[in-house]
Each structure stands twice: as C-alpha cells, then as structure tokens.
Amino acid sequence: EYVARPAGVCTMMRLPYQETALGLDAAFIGVPLDTGTSNRPGARFGPRHIRGESSMVRRYNISTGAAPFESLMVADIGDVNVNLYDLKDSCRRIREAYQKIMAAGCIPLTLGGDHTITYPILQAVAEKHGPVGLVHVDAHTDTGDTALGEKIYHGTPFRRCVDEGLLDCKRVVQIGIRGSSYSANPYDFCREQGFRVVLAEDCWFKSLVPLMSEVRHQMGDGPVYISFDIDGLDPSFAPGTGTPEIAGLTTSQALEIIRGCRGLSVVGCDLVEVAPVYDQTGNTALTGANLLFEMLCVLPKVKVY
Amino acid sequence: EYVARPAGVCTMMRLPYQETALGLDAAFIGVPLDTGTSNRPGARFGPRHIRGESSMVRRYNISTGAAPFESLMVADIGDVNVNLYDLKDSCRRIREAYQKIMAAGCIPLTLGGDHTITYPILQAVAEKHGPVGLVHVDAHTDTGDTALGEKIYHGTPFRRCVDEGLLDCKRVVQIGIRGSSYSANPYDFCREQGFRVVLAEDCWFKSLVPLMSEVRHQMGDGPVYISFDIDGLDPSFAPGTGTPEIAGLTTSQALEIIRGCRGLSVVGCDLVEVAPVYDQTGNTALTGANLLFEMLCVLPKVKVY
Amino acid sequence: EYVARPAGVCTMMRLPYQETALGLDAAFIGVPLDTGTSNRPGARFGPRHIRGESSMVRRYNISTGAAPFESLMVADIGDVNVNLYDLKDSCRRIREAYQKIMAAGCIPLTLGGDHTITYPILQAVAEKHGPVGLVHVDAHTDTGDTALGEKIYHGTPFRRCVDEGLLDCKRVVQIGIRGSSYSANPYDFCREQGFRVVLAEDCWFKSLVPLMSEVRHQMGDGPVYISFDIDGLDPSFAPGTGTPEIAGLTTSQALEIIRGCRGLSVVGCDLVEVAPVYDQTGNTALTGANLLFEMLCVLPKVKVY
Amino acid sequence: EYVARPAGVCTMMRLPYQETALGLDAAFIGVPLDTGTSNRPGARFGPRHIRGESSMVRRYNISTGAAPFESLMVADIGDVNVNLYDLKDSCRRIREAYQKIMAAGCIPLTLGGDHTITYPILQAVAEKHGPVGLVHVDAHTDTGDTALGEKIYHGTPFRRCVDEGLLDCKRVVQIGIRGSSYSANPYDFCREQGFRVVLAEDCWFKSLVPLMSEVRHQMGDGPVYISFDIDGLDPSFAPGTGTPEIAGLTTSQALEIIRGCRGLSVVGCDLVEVAPVYDQTGNTALTGANLLFEMLCVLPKVKVY
Amino acid sequence: EYVARPAGVCTMMRLPYQETALGLDAAFIGVPLDTGTSNRPGARFGPRHIRGESSMVRRYNISTGAAPFESLMVADIGDVNVNLYDLKDSCRRIREAYQKIMAAGCIPLTLGGDHTITYPILQAVAEKHGPVGLVHVDAHTDTGDTALGEKIYHGTPFRRCVDEGLLDCKRVVQIGIRGSSYSANPYDFCREQGFRVVLAEDCWFKSLVPLMSEVRHQMGDGPVYISFDIDGLDPSFAPGTGTPEIAGLTTSQALEIIRGCRGLSVVGCDLVEVAPVYDQTGNTALTGANLLFEMLCVLPKVKVY
C-alpha cells in the first residue's frame, strides 16, 4: 500500500532495516562522524537527515529506466557507532564495520559524515578488491598531507589512500575541483600519481556527458568506487555543507556524472559532507538522498527498462 | 555499549522497532497528521523530529527516580499510515490502529500530529476502558462545535468525545487555557459538562504542585488519559507549533503536571502539535521527547528508586 | 507618489483591493489551500507571502516592453475562503468562486496554494471557454489516478481534468518533468492523451526559446491556460516548496517559457506550490510574484513599447 | 462566516481597510520605519508581519471580558509613507499623518517601526491633548541626548518629548529598564524630570498587578499614552527585535501592565521594534499583534462582559 | 603555522589589522552602512560577516595563478564609522575616510554596506585619479534621480557620479542589469551618457569571457574602478541581499568578469549589498569574500605563477 510521505520510522527510502549486511546485494549505511571537519561541523547528522528527506525518492528511475529493487536485495543497515572524541579510533571502527560488509559480499552505499570516512572505507574495500579506480566528485582534491601535524582529517583521505596503495592511481578522476589554496601548486601531487583532475572551470556551462565517456574508458573493467562530496556541487544547490566553494557543479551535472558510471564495476559508493544544520530547507539532504539513489541505480546487475 | 548520539536509525529513544504492539506494556507510536490544523501546518513531521531529538533522552529519570525500562517492555511501533487528503478517513485509520494496540493490552504513548487525532484515539481507548478521566494541557479547550460546517478538526476533538460519551466529564481537567475567542463565553460548554478549566492566568509565577494534588483527587482510581498539546506551553519554550498563544505555561510547570500524575491509572498519553518547521533549533521536538519520556515514567507499575 | 517598499497594506503589487472581479480585465486572487500536499505543507501561506514580496515588482517590464497597467484594469480581489478540513468541499468553493470571476469576463491570475486548486479552477474556466490548451510547468505531471483511494490531491489535478474533458489534450505541454516514480512508465498516460511531455533533462544547459516557438504553434488560436508549479524550477531557485525535485529549470528558462506565451489566447494563469515556511529569505515568494507579473504581461491586449 | 486563518488580504485582525481615520473611534496604523535603529535593522517590516500574524487574534478577550468591537468603530488605515533616506523628513511625515488622525477624533494604535516614531506621534497627540502621561515599557529609557551628533534616533525620543513639553513628566512610568550603559548614571535625567523608573530587576519572579495599581494612581484622570517597545520583553519571548537585552519582562507581565491600564484615559498606543527578520517563527510579531489587541481592549468606552 | 579556521580575531582573510592605510599597497575596509536601502536592510552587517566567512579563503588563486600576498602589502584597516541616522553625513564621513586612503597611495577594497557608499568613495577616488572607468556588476543601473525627493540612496549613486563628473562615461559598463522598472525607458539615461548596458538576458547560458575581452578594450589604459553589487548574481547564488531580482548572473560568470579585469589599471574595488540576516548559511558572505579576493588578485603588479 502507498504510505504517506511523513509516515514511518525513518530508514533510507523507507527500506527495511536490518542489523547486518548478510543476504544483501547492497546496503545503505550511515557514518555519523564530522570531527574531521576543518570549518563548519554538522555532517554527523547527515545520515539522519538524508534518511528523513529520502521519503521523497520513489522506486523507479524514470530518466534512466533503472529499477534497482527489481534486481537487488537492498536494506538500510543503520549506522556505524563512531567515537566522536577520537578521530583515529573512529577510523578503526569504520574500517572494521566495512570489513564485515565486504565479507558479506554486499555493496555499501554510505551516508556520511565528513570525507575523512572514505579513508577507512577504502581500506576495507581494497582489502577485498585490491586497488580501486575512483570517481571522486569534490571541490577539493582531499590530498593534503597534514594539518597541525595531523595526518587524518577530511582534507587528507586520498593522500592516505595513496600512501597505502588503496587506489589504482591511473584510474582516478577528480571532478569539480576549485577554490583557493595554501600553496601555488596544489594539484601537482594528484597529477604526479596519475590522477585526472577536472577543474570546475572546465565544467561550467556545459554537459558532462562527453567527459563521462572518457571516464568510462579510463576506468575500464576494474573495480570502481564512487566518492561524492556534496561540496562538489555549487553552494546554491547544496548550501548545507561544511567547506563550500563558489562556482561549482550543477545537480544536472552530478546526475550526468553518476549516470555516466553505468556499466562500470562499481564496488562501493559514498555521499559525504551533508551538514543539515546549514540546510534549513532540507534540500541538501534531499539532493544527497537522490544522488545515493542514482548510485544504487548504476550498480552492476540493476535491471533497466 | 554507549551509542554516539547522532548514530542509529531513528526510533523513539533509540528503542527497538517492532511492527505491532504485541508483547509490549507500552509503545511509542506516531500519527503524522496535520490536516486538522487551523493555522500553521507542519505537525505531520512531529513524529520524525521528536524521534530525532529523543536521542538526548537517557534511560533514568533522576528527578523522580523512575526507571521505566526496568519495569516495562517498551518499543517504538512506528506510525499510523494516515490519509492526508481526507481527515475523516484518517480518523477511521487511527481508530482502527489503536483498537489493535488496546487489544494487545499495551499503553499507547502517541507522538502527534495535530490534536484532531486524540478523538479517534479516545474512541479506541474508551471502547476498552469505558469513559476516561482526562488531564488535558493546552492553550485551547478544543471543544468547538464546527468550523466551516466541519465537525472534525483540531479545534473540536473534546466536543466530539463528549458527544460520544468517551469522557468521564467530572474527571476532566484542562490546564493552561488562554487566548482570545470567537465568542464572549467560550468556556461555558466545558463547565456545563463538569470539566475543571484552569486558566493560564491562574498558573502564572507559581508552582503547580498544589494544583496537581487536587487533580489527583479529582481523578480518583478510574482510568485516566493524558493529552498534552505542546501549545499549552508558552511559545518561548515551544515555538514550533501551529497555533501559539502568548503567556502560557513553563516547562517546569509541564513537568510538575506530568509528574503529578504519578499514581493515577494512566491508560494512554499523547503529545501533539509539534510542528518542526517552525522549530529551527529542534528544541520544541526535544521538549516533546522529554515530556513523552516523563509520561512513560508515571505509567502504573514503573519502578522508582 | 513613490511609496516606500515596506509601506502599505499588502496586496499584490500594491494594487487596489476590491471584493469582486466586476469591471476588471484581470485579477490577482489567492487560494490559500495546502491540504492536497503529499509532503511538506505550507502553501496555504503562499498568497500572503507572494503579496508581501511583490512590493519589489514595478509596473513596467523592461525586458519585454510590456506595460500591462496602461492597457488593462487590474486589481487584487483577495482570497477564496477555503475549507481547510475538507479538500473536496474546498474544490467546490474554489469552483464557485471562479465561476463568478469568469462570469465577470475577468482573467484570473491565481496565487496558490497547492496544485490541487487548478482542477476546480479549470472546471470554471472550461465551463466558459470549452476545453483549453495548457502550458504546464512542473517537476511532476500531476496525472496520478489515486493515492490511498483518494482521487483529489495535488498529484492528480490534470488526470481529473482529462476525466472531465476540460483539456484540449493535443494542446497540452508539460515542461520540466523529472524525478523518480512509483512505476516504470509514468508518462504513458500523458502521451496517450496526446500531451507533449518535455523532460527537464531535455532543458538542461540551454535556452527554451526554440521550444516555445513550437509550443506557440501547438497552442494555435484556441484558449490557453498557464499553470506554473514553482517546483518546476530547480530547488536552488525555489527552495520554498513542498515536493522539490533536483535538477530542474532555471528562472531564466521560466521567463523564456512565460514570455514565449505572448500572442496566445491566454484565459487564465496560476502560480502554485510556494510554501513560505521553507523559504526563509522570501526569495521563492519573490520569484512567484515576478512570474505572476510576467504572466500578466503576456495577456491578450497588453501594450508593448 | 468563519474565515480560514490563512485567507484574506492582510489587514490588522482582518479588519476593513480604509484610507483615512474619518468616522473611526480607533485605528490601527503602521509606520514602517527602522532607520533610527542603532543595531539590527528590520522593524520596517514590523507592520506587515504583525498584520500577518494577527489572523490568530479573535474578537473577544476572554481574560478580561472586553469586547472592543461591540463598542468601537475600528479599522486598519494602512501605513504612513515614510522617507527611508531621511529620518528627519520621516518624522515630519509621521507628525502630519497623525495630526490628521487626531483631527478625526480617532485613537491611533500604531504598528512600528522603531521607537523613533513615538516622538513625532507624541507631537501630534500633545498638540491635541496637551502634555500626556506615559506608560512606557522598554529595556531602555530612550532618553539619550545625541549620538554622533544626531538628536533623533531610537535612543532619544523621550528626551525630545521632554524638550518640547509633550509629556506630563510626573505622570511618566518606564517599566522593564535594564542593560549596560554608556555612563554611570543614566537614569538621573529621567528621575530629575520626575519619571518613575521601574527596573527589570524589580519585576523578576513576580506579578506586576500591585505595580499597576500604583501606576493607575500616578496617571490619574489625565490623558495617557502607552508606548510599548517589544524589547521590554525578555528576548526569549521576543527574539525578533533590534536591541535585545537579557533578563527582561515576561509576556504575562506585559499583559498585566496593559490590562492594568484599564480605566485610564488612553489617547493613543504604540507597539514598536518588532524586527521580523530576526523572528523566524513569527512569534514576536504574533506577540505584538496580541499586545495591540490588548491595548484596544483597554481604550475608554470598551464594553466588558 | 596553520591556523584552525574558526580561530582568530576576525579580520578579512585573517590579515593583520592596522588603523590606517599607511604603508599598504591595498587595504580591505568595511563600510557598515545600510540606510540607503529601499527594501530589506541588513547590509550594515556585511563587513562583519564577510570577514567571518573569509577564513575559508586561502592565499593562492589556483585558477588564475595569482599570488597577491607575494607582491603586495595588504591589511585590514577596519571600518568607517558611519552615522546611521543621517545618510548625507555618512557620505561625508566615507568620503573623508577614503581621501586619507587615497592620499596614502593605497588601493581600497571595500566591504559594503549598501550601494550608496560607492558615491562618496568615487568622490575620493576621482579626486586623485580623475574620472574613472567603471566595471559595474548589478541587477540595477543605480542611476535613478530621486526617490521621495531624496537624491542620495542606493538607487542613485551613479547618477550622482555623472552629475559630478566622476566617471569617464565612455568607459562605463554595467553588467547583469534586469528586473521591472518604474518607467518604460529606464536605460535611456545610461545610454545617453555612453554607458554600455549588458542585460542579464544577454548573459544567460553562456560564458562571459568574450564580453570581457570587449570590456578590456573599452577600458583601455585609464584608471578603472570595479563596483560589484552582489545582487548582480542570481538570488540562488546570493540570497542574502536587499533587493534581489530573479534570473541573474552565476558565480562562474562573476569570476569571469573579475578575472577578465586582469591587466586593467584598477584603482579601487567594492563588493556591496551583502545582507547577512537574509543569508542563513553564510554562503552569500562567503561569496562576497571570494569575490573580494579575486579583485585583489587582478590588481596591478600582482604576481602570477
């Protein structure tokens, strides 16, 4: 029966809740952590609010024809219980939680949380799949080395991943990059690794369908992880985030990017940096919920009408 | 283990979720309906936000010594699936849902929703317990007869209850009543039925402990229902509601009222009219969550340290 | 004399208020109803806030040269007194109110209210003009059949209009359509009727001037009604609405659509689904006010410099 | 017929609008000026929002039995057209507008606007009635002399009134005064004139009924003006104002003050300093609307049940 | 050492604060005035909030390679102490403050304040440099003559500049102009002076790089002032402003405009009309901070990598 939108205990898309990933093809999971944030905190409430607004998302993707729930077993498996007072211990907790998900053969779709969390997630993902290709949408490369002597916060996850060999660096693309910098050559590191860096300036005023054709070629058949920092979007589309940068991507471009990943061997996805307290309308969380649904729709084996 | 406050799929006080009331002594249940609202809508999202903020509420009531979870089986049983487009059909749906709860021998603690819902809830409650005593906290008596020809909206539930004999009228008290009126003698109906009407003016600047002593005497041993309209509180304490009236009760008085119900034969409770979109901080929903916990703490058989 | 923007009892564009449409060529009228809303309510306050923000709108349309007040008698005729507690009775009240407006030979420009209201408005319009062509801007087709057994809510008005023969179906265009769906083929109904459905995806990154040239051809000389659901716009432009969908139209495209209707035989217009409580800046209401002014500017007989 | 709360072109309490005060016993009138504000502006939108929220206020005052509309002809006469760019010219415009109201024999109830406006209003009032007694509720005495060389802004109106002999200084009371100061002895001026200054500290935790008994005695039979700065209230009750000061009056005390003026020869009233943009819920404007209604209820000749 | 973003007494980009412009090549300076605003006030707090959000802006401009702090001595020199109660006296205060800055040979980068302030700023600038070219981004031409008899407010600064010969009129371009008007031919004045008026409609859907090539040619070698009214941007990008107009520029276009000024002889810049109270997320202030940084990056003599 049709359920009124405001009704129901709040899970992602009002899916069934279960405690573990056992028996699932894909699972939505929250990581309510934001203590890796350099500016405005609040992403710890990202999972709660993305779930809340996800009641607007229906089961069929008309634009692409995808019907994920006809092909995959999907549930909401709740949140990782993070340690808000020790970021490194939280990383351990996240890694261990995702090792269990990977062991269950389930594809995780993560509701962040700040971008720090992608580092321990990728530790677990690469442990199973080996170094992964990465489609990374963000205003920032997140490849800093340290801040105040710290190696772990939301500005460094992909540097840490490179350090540990979790990425197949030739199969990394970063889209939407922009903003001012602490140094004159901040993208040198990325390019030295072989990453493709697509600046926001190169995306202005146009469709990203051609870019994604190239990205699919770049990614090839290997395992691919999608990491979507909501601040890759322009702040007009996603005001509710911690480190906004002006002149970013549009939501239409975001859809083109994710939909352009269809056919890739996607082994995991995340949507991070939704900070609800800066999102008075809930529309940033709603955007996050839609983007997560779009990611689900491009997973391998999803039926398309 | 301690769970971080932002973590967890969102149920009331992060209690287990179950689909029915079977096996429970008490259950939290949401009724996400607001189409009976005369002014600002939004209470349909009351259950979602009260659950969200309830992560601040811990298991022991230090002020009263109550430890409800040591005595009672309690769960969150989700929401009634209301019909947002037909208020009368929603009333039928609510009544039927509560008939099942009553049949299970479970005490319902309701997260509203606008005050319309108390009418069908009391139909189910009185069907089991006979006419009930009522502790009603509100800025309004909610005993109007009709508006625009309609007999059912959030201004009339207790008139409808009187019409159907659901209330033991000598055991009804209405506390916090105030505001302007459409007629010169709006309380005449209440007093003719035998209700005690306690005006907000008579509560200003003082403790309500003495009042509650009288209320307990008034209620005696019969079944009692507690209906708490959050607009009974002053708008400074509960801005997030649809028909605020100035110069109302304090939260300390609200606690005195509910705590003053200990010892009564409470058979059901509701907390209604939280409209989260007018509650930017979430503090009205938080207040609602606390008041519901306090109601749980005065249920019969709750252990007190 | 110049009037300070904050000054004046609040009518649309600070026009004179009169109680009926008698003597007017066109009239602004509010329908403060939102009980047909499936998700976030609040559109009942759309008329009040659109009027408030309309003090920013001046009398001449520089972009198009239109000077509507040099050609037409226009006033604000207040609001339909809706029945918030019975949606079907509200439809009756709206229909009767618009029958009077049509009888006066006046073109109504409606400040909604949720989209349910277009159904009874079109009953009155078609009663006078026969089946009308429709330029419908929206994220949704609003051609659902029922929800929870109900045939009338904001997801069904154009299905009801088809049922009653109020539309000249070959002269219907729906622009901006997008979002997920409850079924795999949601546009089949529209296309079977002969509607043209223009998806948002087909509007991204480009001007709609060419589309509107085709639309004018489609509409021909017959009577045309313009129904503009503010959620046709992207939520970045119109956050204050009840069922936002990401990746929608821009306000520049909205202006192109409305301005592209010049020359058509427009017999009525509405702007619906502005929900001010989700519009903290007032900019959604301001957008609504501007779009209504633009509609006024394309009415037949408006002088153009 | 009952009118739905959101319906209707927005006048104070949805009273009829008329352009002048002719034929009225009392009139609501707005002065949308805030350029006399020293800190947070926004009171220019006070009249619009007080009118909007006043749809919650009904016709009978149950607490006092007053039925003003059974005794007095009352209407909303719109706003004074202020000059936002020249404060002194605005004062001239206000004075002239009120001279016309006074000439019509009508009692003005003003929706401010910042407190600067009381100075030109009292020029017009005293021109008719001679020096008036004053019941002034405020956090501030508003008796500064100059700021930056300026003699006119919202910190000086009552100094200017003293300068011009508009006040009967022995019949002035200022209630709710508090806050830090630019000098060690800021109340000396007031007390030298003979004003009674009632500090907020002297109002904490108690009823002001005894105070008002003394005030009535102080005021005697002469003409009295009530000037209520909403910042006299504590910011918890009235967040939406420009120069909030902590630890102020409660709304219950505000009601006691105004109701305590019954029997006085009230010749005019104002409610100033509501700044809606700092009042997200609208509850400060709602409070202003209620207080204005209470002032209406204590005008001479109002029938009491 | 890296400084945590929330840390530090709040100056623009956390630059050193000094009281005067002596010894500086360029200086950020605030003008916290908003009493020239015709609609929503609040820009008086623009400087405070632009400074606050500027902690997100880092020292290198990656997109353009500019490294302004390697070439120029820059500091924050605080705010002009305006007279909030007399707009004309504020203009005198501003002019005198800028005369001192110009005398110090320092380029001012101004944090507004409403657009009125550009008039006295240009008095001081032209006193030193003679009539200047102007790159003016705005929704409005700001060339009105009077309102309510007043010659000075935020709708008239450039008319006043023309009156006084402060502009080299053939070297004036106004970009982003749109919105309704009080008359049929509002741009006649501008064009008669020789201004180039670029309507927003002519900017929709496309890059402004070609336009800026023409503008550079128009400006030639003479002194140029950049005046950027944040309402030139679409309200989706800059909700926090006083007189928003729909369908404006994007932030990517804003960057193209400012970056397109590289090579010109820029002698001063301002960013005006940020009204923080309408900017709940702070993102409009953040946009303002970024645009001011971009202006700094195109000053003469800035090193580019």
Added chain:
Amino acid sequence: EYVARPAGVCTMMRLPYQETALGLDAAFIGVPLDTGTSNRPGARFGPRHIRGESSMVRRYNISTGAAPFESLMVADIGDVNVNLYDLKDSCRRIREAYQKIMAAGCIPLTLGGDHTITYPILQAVAEKHGPVGLVHVDAHTDTGDTALGEKIYHGTPFRRCVDEGLLDCKRVVQIGIRGSSYSANPYDFCREQGFRVVLAEDCWFKSLVPLMSEVRHQMGDGPVYISFDIDGLDPSFAPGTGTPEIAGLTTSQALEIIRGCRGLSVVGCDLVEVAPVYDQTGNTALTGANLLFEMLCVLPKVKVY
C-alpha cells in the same frame, strides 16, 4: 567618539586586541573547540559570534554600579589555536596557552568552545593558585568517567579535575543540574567529593539571591573559578547550544548567580557551549557576551559606584 554598533573589527566589546596577556589585569580569550561535544556541534564558532554580539554591551553595569574599565586593564587577546582533529592535543595547546596567561598575572575570561576546555584551563589555573573553589552553572555535572573508552570530552572535565586534585572539593557548587541520566545515581560521585549539587528543580520560580549568600560562605576567601555552561539556562533563553535540557535556569537567575560572586577571590571565568548555528537570532551569543561582562564586573578590585 561613539562608534556605530555594526562598525569595527570584531573584538570582545570592541576592546583593543593584543597578542599576549602581558600588562593586562584581565583578558578575554577564545577557545574555538567543539570536538568534545556529544550531540550538536558548533561551539567552535562561539568566540566569533560572542564577539560579534558583544557590540551591544556598553561599559557600565548599571544594575550593580560596576565600572570595570575604570579599574582594570582589559583587552581581547584572540583565540587559542586548537587542533580540531585531536582532542587530547587541543587540551595540551590550551593548557600551555593558559600557563602563559597565568604567568602574566592576568585573569582569563574565556569564550568557549565546549566544556572540555575547562579541564586544561583549570590545570593551568591550579598550577598557579592551587586547588580552586568552583561556581559551576550547568544542566550537567560533567563528572562522567568515560564514554566509548574516552576519558576526555565535554561530559568529563570535572571528573578529570578531581582526579588531578585541581579542585578544592568542599568549595564546589553546581547549579542548574537536571535532565535524564544513564544511571540511577549520577550525583553520587559529586556528593562523595563534597560538591554541593543544586538541582534546577530547586531553583524554579524563585530568586537565587539566598542561595548565593550561602555560596559565598561556602567559597570563603580562597581562589574561585566560575565556569558557566550556557546550557545551565533554559533552552528558551539559550537555544543555541549543543546539549539542551528543558526546565532550566532563567537569565535573571544567571545574573543573580554571577552578581552573587562579588567579593569572592575570582581567579578565572569561562562561558562555554554557545553553538551559534543553533542560534539564528544571535541572542544566545548576546547572552554569553552579557554574562562574560557580568563576570568581569565581579572580579576583585573592580570599582563600584
């Protein structure tokens, strides 16, 4: 000269800024840390917003006659540069910063930040003064032992202080304590140490002047530290905080508490837990600014008129 309230680079009360405490009797200092927060983060921006709102606070305390700036050298010395990514390292940084302040013989008045910071502050204070008496206003005792294995977060500072002998436990009072608990006997620890615990319930409806007379006696002549958690106040007065608890203290009681400390040997003060993003009006930050000023006013040697 009088400075307009919005003007000036933002320091506490617009005092001069200096980099160190040298030569000062008292200093305002910020600690922008919130990673010890268990629920809603945001207190990292407390210092910035308290400074911003402090422009409302003037130099003389009329209520008490205190004129602190006539007796003491006071400045704003900026913020401690915290490590947002490692709470324990932040504690080290804070401790070292305060050791320098203490060495300078200056009394620190701290703008928090969450309550974690009081632990390292008291390490520095007790290092100089020996174990201190404590006037602690809070909803919570903050004497938890661990959470998720962590010994340091905002729920444990005073347990850690006891562990390290920083408090003179017989001279500790905790005022405003309330809320639910994780265990049945949460105050046992406090009472075993000899703390006086004053529950919020014991403060309702009454003046705290008598309590403070007892507290002064309890504190005697020894050194006293005042730690004021803004959540000690009721959420109606201080909505902008991270772990609100209903039914708390009023601001008038807060003033009574602080003013009641006059005569004690106060060696340091803090005001913590202001989370501006939950404080849309700024009034919580304004309250914090006022309370800090009141603390300054009761420092030893402050002149009283």
